[in-house]
Amino acid sequence: MNFFFRSPAYLTAAVAFGVGALGTRTLAQSPAPDSAPYSVQEIVMPKGVAPEIGGLDFTPSGKLVVLTRRSGVQMAKPSKDPAQFQWQTFSDQSLHNANGLLALSDREILVSQMPELTRLTDTDNDGVADSYTCVAPWNLSGAYHEVTAGPVPDGKGGYYVALNTASYAGFTMQHTRGTFSAVGRRGRNFSSVPYRGWIMHVDATGKVEPWAKGFRSPNGIGIDPQGRVWVTDNQGDFRTTNPLYHVEKGKFYGHPSSLVWDPDFTKEDPLRDPLKEPMADLDAARTHAAVEFPYGFSRSPAQPLVDTTGGKFGPFAGQMLVADSAAPRILRVMLEQIDGVWQGACADFYSGNGLRNGSNRMVFSPEGTELYVGQTMREWAGAMEGLQRIVFHGTRVFEVLAMRLQADGFEVEFTQPMDTGSAEKPEAFETETYRYEYLSGYGGPEADKKALPPSQVRWSNDRRKVRLTYGPITAGRVYRITIHGAASQNQALGHTMVAYTANKILP
Amino acid sequence: MRSSLLAISLALSSMAPLAAQEQPATTTKQGAGKDAQERLKITIRVIPSMVKFDTTHFEVNTGSAVELRFENGCIMPHNLVLIQPSAENALIAGVNALGAEGMQKHFVPDVPGILASSRLLQPQGFEVLSFNAPEEPGKYPFLCTFPGHWFTMRGVMQVRPRGERLQAAQRETEKTATVPDALQTAGISHRPQGTLDKPLLMRTFLPDPGLDPAVFAHHGVGIPGFKYDPATRSDLSQKKQDPSTGKTEEIPQRVPTQPGIPGAIAVNHGESFSYAWDTTECRLLYAWRGGFLDMDPYWGREPGGGRANLYIPKLLGNLVYRASGAAPFEDSAGGSPRFGGYRMVGNAPEFWYTAGSRTIREQVLPGAHGRFELRIQVEGGVLESPWKAGGLDQGVVEVHPEGPGKWRVQFRDRPEAAPAPSGTQTPQN
Numbered sequence: 001m002n003f004f005f006r007s008p009a010y011l012t013a014a015v016a017f018g019v020g021a022l023g024t025r026t027l028a029q030s031p032a033p034d035s036a037p038y039s040v041q042e043i044v045m046p047k048g049v050a051p052e053i054g055g056l057d058f059t060p061s062g063k064l065v066v067l068t069r070r071s072g073v074q075m076a077k078p079s080k081d082p083a084q085f086q087w088q089t090f091s092d093q094s095l096h097n098a099n100g101l102l103a104l105s106d107r108e109i110l111v112s113q114m115p116e117l118t119r120l121t122d123t124d125n126d127g128v129a130d131s132y133t134c135v136a137p138w139n140l141s142g143a144y145h146e147v148t149a150g151p152v153p154d155g156k157g158g159y160y161v162a163l164n165t166a167s168y169a170g171f172t173m174q175h176t177r178g179t180f181s182a183v184g185r186r187g188r189n190f191s192s193v194p195y196r197g198w199i200m201h202v203d204a205t206g207k208v209e210p211w212a213k214g215f216r217s218p219n220g221i222g223i224d225p226q227g228r229v230w231v232t233d234n235q236g237d238f239r240t241t242n243p244l245y246h247v248e249k250g251k252f253y254g255h256p257s258s259l260v261w262d263p264d265f266t267k268e269d270p271l272r273d274p275l276k277e278p279m280a281d282l283d284a285a286r287t288h289a290a291v292e293f294p295y296g297f298s299r300s301p302a303q304p305l306v307d308t309t310g311g312k313f314g315p316f317a318g319q320m321l322v323a324d325s326a327a328p329r330i331l332r333v334m335l336e337q338i339d340g341v342w343q344g345a346c347a348d349f350y351s352g353n354g355l356r357n358g359s360n361r362m363v364f365s366p367e368g369t370e371l372y373v374g375q376t377m378r379e380w381a382g383a384m385e386g387l388q389r390i391v392f393h394g395t396r397v398f399e400v401l402a403m404r405l406q407a408d409g410f411e412v413e414f415t416q417p418m419d420t421g422s423a424e425k426p427e428a429f430e431t432e433t434y435r436y437e438y439l440s441g442y443g444g445p446e447a448d449k450k451a452l453p454p455s456q457v458r459w460s461n462d463r464r465k466v467r468l469t470y471g472p473i474t475a476g477r478v479y480r481i482t483i484h485g486a487a488s489q490n491q492a493l494g495h496t497m498v499a500y501t502a503n504k505i506l507p
Numbered sequence: 508m509r510s511s512l513l514a515i516s517l518a519l520s521s522m523a524p525l526a527a528q529e530q531p532a533t534t535t536k537q538g539a540g541k542d543a544q545e546r547l548k549i550t551i552r553v554i555p556s557m558v559k560f561d562t563t564h565f566e567v568n569t570g571s572a573v574e575l576r577f578e579n580g581c582i583m584p585h586n587l588v589l590i591q592p593s594a595e596n597a598l599i600a601g602v603n604a605l606g607a608e609g610m611q612k613h614f615v616p617d618v619p620g621i622l623a624s625s626r627l628l629q630p631q632g633f634e635v636l637s638f639n640a641p642e643e644p645g646k647y648p649f650l651c652t653f654p655g656h657w658f659t660m661r662g663v664m665q666v667r668p669r670g671e672r673l674q675a676a677q678r679e680t681e682k683t684a685t686v687p688d689a690l691q692t693a694g695i696s697h698r699p700q701g702t703l704d705k706p707l708l709m710r711t712f713l714p715d716p717g718l719d720p721a722v723f724a725h726h727g728v729g730i731p732g733f734k735y736d737p738a739t740r741s742d743l744s745q746k747k748q749d750p751s752t753g754k755t756e757e758i759p760q761r762v763p764t765q766p767g768i769p770g771a772i773a774v775n776h777g778e779s780f781s782y783a784w785d786t787t788e789c790r791l792l793y794a795w796r797g798g799f800l801d802m803d804p805y806w807g808r809e810p811g812g813g814r815a816n817l818y819i820p821k822l823l824g825n826l827v828y829r830a831s832g833a834a835p836f837e838d839s840a841g842g843s844p845r846f847g848g849y850r851m852v853g854n855a856p857e858f859w860y861t862a863g864s865r866t867i868r869e870q871v872l873p874g875a876h877g878r879f880e881l882r883i884q885v886e887g888g889v890l891e892s893p894w895k896a897g898g899l900d901q902g903v904v905e906v907h908p909e910g911p912g913k914w915r916v917q918f919r920d921r922p923e924a925a926p927a928p929s930g931t932q933t934p935q936n
C-alpha cells in the first residue's frame with residue numbers, strides 16, 4: 001500500500017490525554033516546576049563576549065573563571081542574580097581553541113590551548129594577565145580535532161592533560177608541530193604526531209611524560225578526591241559507544257593509533273602499524289571502560305566531575321556527573337569496585353528543563369549548592385553556546401541512588417522510600433541486556449540484545465532498596481533497566497532508566 | 508473524510524500540566540499491551556515565541572509504528588505537517604492558494620505528498636498523530652504551514668531501513684535546546700582587528716604563504732594520507748580503466764596536505780601592520796599590511812556559521828616580509844629553540860625562548876615610513892649580531908646595537924605585487 005496518500009490503514013486516530021481525563025486517576029506526578037529540586041539559571045556574560053565555554057573553575061577566593069574560545073578569560077564573583085555578575089576581563093587574547101582551565105589563584109591560571117599548556121599570570125596585580133608562559137608544548141598535525149582536555153591537578157604540583165587524535169574530516173598540514181609519522185597518519189582518527197591519543201602527565205618541575213595511551217577523542221578528564229584519573233571518550237572508530245575509563249599509568253585503552261608512539265610497541269619494527277594488528281590482540285591488550293554509556297544516554301560525553309559538595313548539592317555526594325555536549329543532559333555515574341575493577345551504572349542527572357545542549361565543562365560553586373555548566377559545540381551541530389548554573393533548592397529528590405551488582409542480579413537503591421503498591425511486580429523493572437563488541441568501524445550496535453525480566457522483586461523493609469533477581473549475571477554485558485510506575489509519596493521517579501556495565505561478576 | 512484521519516486535539520487549561528502528563532500517559536500505556544509498548548513515541552513542542560520546533564530531527568525505522576505528540580506551548584497558533592521528501596514546494600504553493608480558506612482548513616491544503624498533519628493548534632493545545640513510518644528510507648521534512656512559519660519552523664524525520672540503528676535514540680529528554688543561542692548576540696567578527704596602540708593577539712592556525720622550506724627546520728613534514736575505511740581497516744582506492752589498454756588500475760585515494768602552520772601567533776596592530784611569530788621555530792615568520800585575517804575558513808560563516816572545512820584562515824592585505832633560511836640562533840647556540848612564552852610590554856607581546864644556554868627576547872613593533880623593527884635581547888652568552896650583512900633574513904636594512912646582547916633590527920617593506928597567498932586548497936601528490 002502506498003503510504004504517501006493518507007489512508008486509514010496507516011494513519012489512525014490515537015487517544016490523547018487531557019487534564020480532565022486524568023482527574024479521576026491517582027497517578028504519580030512529576031514535581032511541579034516550583035517544587036522541582038533542581039532548576040537552571042542562565043548566566044549573562046558581558047556584551048561582546050562569545051560564551052563558547054572551554055573551561056570553568058573557581059579561584060580559591062571564590063571568583064568564577066570562564067575560559068572562552070574566542071573571547072579570552074573572564075572572571076566574576078558570582079551574584080545571586082544570574083544577570084548581575086560583575087565581569088572583569090582577565091585576558092582578551094584569542095587563545096587557540098582553549099578547552100581546559102585550572103584557576104590557581106586570582107592572579108594565576110592554567111589554560112589548555114591546542115599547541116600548549118599555558119600559565120597566565122597577572123604579575124602587576126592590575127587584574128589583567130600580562131605573562132603567558134608555556135608550561136608544556138603539545139604537537140599538532142594541524143587537524144581541527146587535536147584539542148586538549150584538562151589540566152587536572154595530580155595533587156603533587158603536576159597535571160594530567162588529555163590529547164585528542166586528529167580526524168580524517170580535517171587536514172594534515174605540510175608543516176607539522178612534532179615528528180610526522182606516515183604510519184600514524186593512517187586511520188579514521190589518527191596520531192601522526194606524538195603523543196596524540198595519549199594522556200600526558202606534567203610534573204611539578206615541568207617534565208612531560210606520556211602517561212597512558214589508546215584514546216580517540218577524550219574531551220573529558222577528571223580526578224577524584226582519592227587521586228584516581230577518569231577520562232571520557234567519544235563514540236567512533238574503535239569506540240562502539242561512549243565510554244568512561246579509570247585511567248592508570250602505562251595502560252592501553254583501546255584506540256590503537258596512539259601506539260605508534262609507544263616504544264614498546266615499535267621496539268622490533270619502527271614502522272609497525274597498529275591498524276594492522278589483529279583485532280583479537282588489540283582487544284586482549286586493552287583495558288575496558290568502567291562504564292559504557294548507552295548511546296541514547298550520552299551522545300558526546302565531556303567533563304566528568306565528582307560531587308565533592310558533601311551533600312550540599314543533593315543526595316549524590318561522591319558520585320560522578322558527566323556533561324554531554326551533544327544533548328541537553330548531564331549524566332550521573334554510580335561506580336563500584338568489583339574484584340579490583342571499576343564498573344557501575346549511569347542514569348540521567350538532569351535533562352531538558354532549560355538546560356542547553358552542548359555542555360562541555362562544569363564546576364561546583366564554593367558553597368556547593370550550585371553547579372556551573374559551560375556549553376559549546378564550536379558551531380558543529382548548530383550553535384549551542386552559553387553559561388548556565390543548576391541550582392539545588394534543597395527540596396525532595398526522588399531518583400535511583402545506586403545500582404549494585406549481586407551474584408544473581410542487582411540491588412537498586414532509591415533516594416526515597418517507594419510507596420506501597422508501586423513497582424512491586426517484575427513488569428515494573430523492564431530490563432534488557434546486551435554487549436558492545438570491539439569494532440574498528442565507527443560506533444556499533446547494542447549486540448546480542450535480549451529482554452530479561454526479573455524473576456523476583458524483593459523490597460527491603462524500609463522500601464528504599466529492591467533486589468532484582470535475574471539468574472547469573474554475565475561479565476562483559478550491559479544491563480539496562482527502565483522502571484515503570486515508581487512513586488514515592490505520589491511523586492514520580494525523576495529519571496527512570498539506569499544502565500549497569502558488568503565488567504566483572506561476583507563469584 | 509480527512510477529519511477522521513486526524514488525531515483528537517484538545518486544548519489544555521494551562522501549560523503547567525503538560526510536563527506532568529508525560530508520566531501518566533506512559534503509565535497508562537503500559538497496560539495497553541505489546542503493540543502500544545513498541546510504538547516509537549516522539550514529542551515535538553513549540554519553543555514559545557521563537558517560531559521553532561524544539562525537535563528538528565528524529566529518526567524512525569521503515570514501517571515502524573510512530574506516535575508523534577505535538578504540543579503548542581506558544582502564544583501563536585501552529586500546526587505540524589509531515590511530508591514526503593520532495594513535496595515541499597507543492598505544499599507551500601497549496602497553502603498560498605488557500606487564501607481566505609486557510610484558517611478553516613488548518614493551513615493544510617489538499618495536495619499529494621502529505622504523510623500526516625495536525626490541526627492548527629491554538630495556544631496550549633496538543634495533538635497525537637499515530638502513523639506507520641514509510642517503507643522508503645529517506646529524509647521526510649516536517650514544518651508548520653501557518654503562513655511564514657515554515658522558514659524557521661521545520662525539521663526532518665529520518666527514516667532508516669528496518670533494523671538499522673537509529674542515530675538518535677528517542678527519549679523525552681533528547682530534544683534540542685529551548686534556550687536562545689547566546690552566540691548570536693555576542694557579535695564576534697570573523698575579521699577581527701586590533702589597533703596601533705592596542706594590538707590584537709590571536710593564537711590560531713595560520714597559512715604558509717610560500718615560505719622558504721628552510722624556515723621550517725624544526726617542523727615535521729606532513730605528507731598526504733590515504734582515504735580510509737575504518738570498518739574494513741583499509742586504505743581506499745578507486746578502480747580506473749585505462750582507455751588505451753582497457754586495463755583496470757587501482758588508484759589510491761589520497762588526502763592532500765594543506766599549507767598551514769599549526770602553532771604560530773598572529774598579532775595585528777590595525778590596518779597598518781600584522782605579523783606571524785612562530786612558537787615552534789621561535790622566530791618572526793612573515794609580516795603584512797592592509798588587513799589581518801579572514802577567519803571564515805576556520806570559524807565557519809558568521810555569526811554561528813556552519814562547520815568550516817579548511818580550518819586555515821586567509822591573510823587579508825599584502826605581505827611585506829617573509830623569513831628565509833635557517834633561524835639566526837640555531838647554529839651558534841646549538842640545540843632546538845624552545846618557546847618560553849611572552850609577556851605584555853605595554854600592550855605588545857615580547858616573546859621569549861631558549862636556544863641552548865641562551866634566553867632570547869624578541870619584540871616586533873610597527874614603525875613609520877614602511878618600516879618595522881625587531882628588538883632582540885640575548886642573555887646567557889655573548890654573541891655577535893645574528894643579523895650579519897647579507898643576513899639570514901632578507902629585508903634587514905639596519906642593525907642598531909643597543910648594548911651588550913641587545914639589538915634593534917629595522918626592516919623595510921618589500922611589498923609583493925600579488926595579494927598575500929592564503930591557505931587555499933592545493934592538492935598535492
